[in-house]
Amino acid sequence: MREYVGGGTLGHLAALRDAQERQRREEEAALWKEERERLEALVAPVEQLCEATEILYRATLVAAGFRRHQRGEWRRKREPKE
């Protein structure tokens, strides 16, 4: 929200306060960005584990002759009658 407080000393003080506030917010945002990146790196191995496990699980089922029915449950593929 913008508020006109006039020029002179009062205007100068208001501009100074705004600049300080802006700087504080920028510093906080930079710190948070850094922290978030650190957190993402922290959980990266677990994320990798989750992804690899999901692929191995699906691959094992496909190798065992299952197929996923319309992204839902896994069903064993019917063997053709001889």
Next chain:
Amino acid sequence: MSPKNNLDTRQPAGDSPAAVVSAISRGGLEESEKAVEKLRDLLRLAKKDQEDAMPKIRQILSEHPDLAQRFLYLGRMGEDILIERMTREGDLATRELFRCQLKAMREEIAGENPSPLERLLAERIVATWLQIQLFEGLYASGMSKKSMTIAEGGYHQKRLDQTYRRHLSAIRTLAQIRKLLKGTAITQINIADKQINTTG
């Protein structure tokens, strides 16, 4: 369970995940990652042509019988990193307590004579449970300080939701694989006082 932790202090998490991964043996892990990447492509192919993809998937799985084992090790390292972040520096007792608790959970979930895949799935359940503890701790410590910004709160909530979903999905997957590959009619598992029944 909430050992006094250092979640409210913004500090580096010790070794970076990349450094830990290199300690595991970068070469071995890279090879496993490539195999998983190939499996991912083949699973895409299997959606269109399962007959063509199935023998190739079987071949990769038989060429890399230790795939599950390698990722199991990655999971343990990941857990160690999280434990370090969640405990105070030098607090070896709490860290050991955490490790013992995770080991007990892992054994209970994996059950008797688990297959490598079951062990890996159990590992994923334990790892995502630990991730939930981390994000719940971070969210709670931010709330108690009352200094959490809207962006931080939003991030933690989103992360918590995502991790809960992943944890529940991990539980369902283990139950499902036990049912499908061992042919049991209904599978029930209890994790952290939550009971999951699966029939599908």
